[in-house]
Amino acid sequence: MRVELDGIRYWRHDLTGCLHITMAALLGYHGLDPLEVLGAGWGFFYDPRELRREEYYFPCRQKSLLGSLAPYHGVSSRWHQPEDAEAGWREVREAVASGRPVGVAVDNFQLPFRPAYQDVHTNHMITVFGFDDERGEALVTDPVPPRFTGPLDISVLTRARTSPNPIAGERDLFFTANPIANRWLDIEPPTQVPEFDRDFLREVIAANLRGYREGGDDGDDGSGTDPATYQGLAGERRFLDDIADKLAAGRTEAADEGFVVAGPVLATTGLHADWLARAGRIFGDARLIEAARAVERVAHHWSAFRIAVATAREAPPDAAGPLRTRAATLVADHDRALDLLDRALG
Amino acid sequence: MLTAHVVDEALSVVAETRISDRDYAMCLTAEAPGSDTPAWRYENLAGLRVLTQAPGRPAADPAFRCRGQLVGITAGRYDWIYLWLSEPLGDDADGAGDAEVWLHYQDAADPEWLRTVDRENPCVARIPVTRPDQLTAIRLPALAGAGVLAATLVSPPRSGGAAAFDGRPVDLTPYANCVGIEPSARPGSGAFNIWYNTFPAEDLPAAGSLVRVGSVPFRFPLAGAAEPDNIRCRGQRIALDGSRADWLHVLAAAERRSEDVLRVHYADGSSRPQWLRVSDFWPETAARFGEQLAFRTASMLYPNHVDRRMPPAIWRQRVPLTARDRAVAVTLPDNPAIHLFAATLVDEAAAGGAVAP
Numbered sequence: 001m002r003v004e005l006d007g008i009r010y011w012r013h014d015l016t017g018c019l020h021i022t023m024a025a026l027l028g029y030h031g032l033d034p035l036e037v038l039g040a041g042w043g044f045f046y047d048p049r050e051l052r053r054e055e056y057y058f059p060c061r062q063k064s065l066l067g068s069l070a071p072y073h074g075v076s077s078r079w080h081q082p083e084d085a086e087a088g089w090r091e092v093r094e095a096v097a098s099g100r101p102v103g104v105a106v107d108n109f110q111l112p113f114r115p116a117y118q119d120v121h122t123n124h125m126i127t128v129f130g131f132d133d134e135r136g137e138a139l140v141t142d143p144v145p146p147r148f149t150g151p152l153d154i155s156v157l158t159r160a161r162t163s164p165n166p167i168a169g170e171r172d173l174f175f176t177a178n179p180i181a182n183r184w185l186d187i188e189p190p191t192q193v194p195e196f197d198r199d200f201l202r203e204v205i206a207a208n209l210r211g212y213r214e215g216g217d218d219g220d221d222g223s224g225t226d227p228a229t230y231q232g233l234a235g236e237r238r239f240l241d242d243i244a245d246k247l248a249a250g251r252t253e254a255a256d257e258g259f260v261v262a263g264p265v266l267a268t269t270g271l272h273a274d275w276l277a278r279a280g281r282i283f284g285d286a287r288l289i290e291a292a293r294a295v296e297r298v299a300h301h302w303s304a305f306r307i308a309v310a311t312a313r314e315a316p317p318d319a320a321g322p323l324r325t326r327a328a329t330l331v332a333d334h335d336r337a338l339d340l341l342d343r344a345l346g
Numbered sequence: 347m348l349t350a351h352v353v354d355e356a357l358s359v360v361a362e363t364r365i366s367d368r369d370y371a372m373c374l375t376a377e378a379p380g381s382d383t384p385a386w387r388y389e390n391l392a393g394l395r396v397l398t399q400a401p402g403r404p405a406a407d408p409a410f411r412c413r414g415q416l417v418g419i420t421a422g423r424y425d426w427i428y429l430w431l432s433e434p435l436g437d438d439a440d441g442a443g444d445a446e447v448w449l450h451y452q453d454a455a456d457p458e459w460l461r462t463v464d465r466e467n468p469c470v471a472r473i474p475v476t477r478p479d480q481l482t483a484i485r486l487p488a489l490a491g492a493g494v495l496a497a498t499l500v501s502p503p504r505s506g507g508a509a510a511f512d513g514r515p516v517d518l519t520p521y522a523n524c525v526g527i528e529p530s531a532r533p534g535s536g537a538f539n540i541w542y543n544t545f546p547a548e549d550l551p552a553a554g555s556l557v558r559v560g561s562v563p564f565r566f567p568l569a570g571a572a573e574p575d576n577i578r579c580r581g582q583r584i585a586l587d588g589s590r591a592d593w594l595h596v597l598a599a600a601e602r603r604s605e606d607v608l609r610v611h612y613a614d615g616s617s618r619p620q621w622l623r624v625s626d627f628w629p630e631t632a633a634r635f636g637e638q639l640a641f642r643t644a645s646m647l648y649p650n651h652v653d654r655r656m657p658p659a660i661w662r663q664r665v666p667l668t669a670r671d672r673a674v675a676v677t678l679p680d681n682p683a684i685h686l687f688a689a690t691l692v693d694e695a696a697a698g699g700a701v702a703p
């Protein structure tokens with residue numbers, strides 16, 4: 001039996017990674033515009049108890065990963081954790097055979113089309129959109145450079161999906177020591193897609209602003225101890241300061257924590273900036289375009305922060321001072337971006 | 347020589363003239379010129395040589411006030427917008443009080459700073475148009491009481507063909523702190539990015555050579571010898587030669603695109619922030635800030651292999667030096683995502699039209 005699902009389109013945004021890119025492939029298959037769906041949500045939420053060493057890590061407010069990524073579109077996703085490799089392929093094959101492309105977790109060390117092949121371990125995600133039983137192949141797509149779409153021997157895919165993803169070398173950073181475990185996910189498309197109109201735009205921007213500025217935004221329970229989760233703009237500031245404090249104390253693991261958390265924040269911020277800019281152009285709203293650019297500036301702070309913490313491993317205390325300065329300007333520019341969005345709402 | 351576009355109250359171009367960069371050509375016409383070529387002439391107004399349409403422009407009364415409005419302009423490629431304001435702009439020595447303007451391009455927008463050209467002319471400001479894209483509108487700041495008396499849009503110099511090497515390469519060697527270029531035969535000691543990737547030296551200009559990237563000369567770094575060849579930006583203060591320049595062109599690349607504030611220090615002790623915007627070096631990634639592609643190597647080096655499916659990029663970007671004073675240094679941002687390989691100062695008047703992309 002051979003199945004190749006039509007409607008898998010290339011999509012990539014330069015500030016995102018394999019999570020957004022895989023979700024975009026799955027959403028696109030269902031006829032949804034990835035930027036419209038994935039770019040609407042913008043907020044800050046982080047629960048350190050849920051931190052996972054995965055390229056596709058995303059701090060979820062909701063049970064569903066896709067629901068957390070795209071909170072305004074009624075979409076959801078579900079993780080599956082098969083018992084073993086045999087069940088892992090059987091379940092993926094059945095999903096694809098029933099007309100549902102899926103995302104699968106893989107270790108790049110085992111994938112010949114990845115530059116990290118036989119070199120670096122990491123916890124990555126790709127899309128499976130077909131298979132050929134006779135040839136023993138899966139059809140996969142991975143728009144992360146170097147982009148690849150084509151057949152992959154099922155035995156190779158299985159090795160990538162069963163990898164223990166070990167720390168085996170000095171470049172096995174950030175996304176290792178977390179077994180792949182055959183995990184895969186599928187998504188539930190929305191029953192109704194909201195129109196990308198002015199009303200929807202206002203609703204989304206207003207909700208995002210509330211998330212940053214209101215509603216017990218830092219998860220503080222009033223107990224006098226630091227809250228467990230970081231939320232909203234105040235939580236973002238506290239997160240940045242805490243990373244700097246940990247580095248000042250010589251705690252190298254704060255570099256990993258900062259890097260892994262910064263990835264999805266950078267991605268969602270950059271994507272939201274483009275979402276706002278698209279809306280600004282569609283509706284001829286120069287104020288909105290300026291607000292979008294201010295949000296983009298926040299994303300560029302996160303680019304800097306991400307590399308600053310990644311390069312802090314050798315001398316963590318030396319990085320603390322510059323990171324405090326970065327935190328102050330990032331939050332100030334973030335606050336200003338929120339003001340510009342407020343103004344754009346009128 | 348530069349081309350100056352004289353504009354009317356709506357910042358629509360109503361006339362074009364060739365000017366020396368040493369002159370300010372600004373005139374808001376009271377009405378659009380007739381079929382005859384206007385009798386433009388230079389007049390000495392407030393110590394400036396100003397191109398006016400005789401007689402007696404710019405007017406004593408502002409053509410319009412700066413109220414934070416968006417002003418559409420004749421779409422085109424420009425390098426600078428000169429504004430003659432009715433009131434002196436604040437002139438903090440560190441630029442902290444500079445007002446912000448928004449430049450709207452066809453597919454992008456950027457904030458820039460509105461600041462005086464020099465202290466002798468506190469009413470004259472110039473705004474850099476850093477992207478080589480079609481500029482379509484500008485949002486002026488809200489300035490209490492201040493209005494615009496005159497304005498000019500200055501186009502990029504046209505290519506002068508034979509004229510070359512008018513720029514002055516800056517020696518970055520003492521500041522280099524990162525090995526980003528290695529011979530393909532022996533990668534492994536460098537780390538342009540956090541994953542230990544590097545550019546192959548064979549695909550780039552010879553170490554230390556003078557290379558032109560779109561008419562701008564750069565001194566390519568001493569690459570390929572396991573010595574640092576680029577600056578990972580950590581707030582270094584880079585000495586300049588103390589001459590006057592309009593732009594600092596750079597060869598740069600970033601680990602994910604980023605932008606940050608670079609500070610230009612002038613001979614009079616003042617300093618001004620300017621934007622440094624650099625796109626991602628990663629393959630299959632377009633320039634985000636209008637940079638020109640300077641180099642794309644055929645492969646990327648990994649510690650254990652050469653990957654020919656991964657051709658990374660180095661971009662040519664430019665940073666404006668808004669004040670017309672002698673620049674003695676720049677302080678780079680503390681932004682380790684941004685790397686500089688080379689830098690060159692360009693004075694447009696001295697360039698003689700050779701600085702076309």
